[in-house]
Amino acid sequence: MKYYVGMDVSVKETSVCIVDGTGNIFREVKAISHPDDLIGVLKGPDIYIERIGLEAGPLSQWLFDGLAKAGLPTVCIESRIQKFMMGNNIVRGVWSSP
Numbered sequence: 001m002k003y004y005v006g007m008d009v010s011v012k013e014t015s016v017c018i019v020d021g022t023g024n025i026f027r028e029v030k031a032i033s034h035p036d037d038l039i040g041v042l043k044g045p046d047i048y049i050e051r052i053g054l055e056a057g058p059l060s061q062w063l064f065d066g067l068a069k070a071g072l073p074t075v076c077i078e079s080r081i082q083k084f085m086m087g088n089n090i091v092r093g094v095w096s097s098p
Contacts, residue, residue: 002020004021004052005018006019006053009063011058013031014030015028016031016038018042033059039070042067043070049073050073051073051075052073052075054077
């Protein structure tokens with residue numbers, strides 16, 4: 001099954017929400033805002049990530065680079081747009097985008 005991820009990034013912690021291909025929440029966690037910690041949350045034998053939506057901001061280039069180097073399909077989402085989405089809605093937006 002394909003999974004889609006939304007990340008709400010702050011300096012110390014990133015909230016991660018993973019939904020399955022039907023839009024049901026698979027996992028919600030908080031992780032340290034470091035590429036290695038986020039990769040640890042996202043990698044596993046039971047999960048195939050189709051797309052990751054990463055909030056654009058001060059850490060986004062560093063996090064994007066780390067996730068991309070790990071082979072994870074990541075896109076940046078403008079934070080002004082994300083302000084209008086609450087909680088898991090950001091993931092649903094990533095999930096439904098072409």
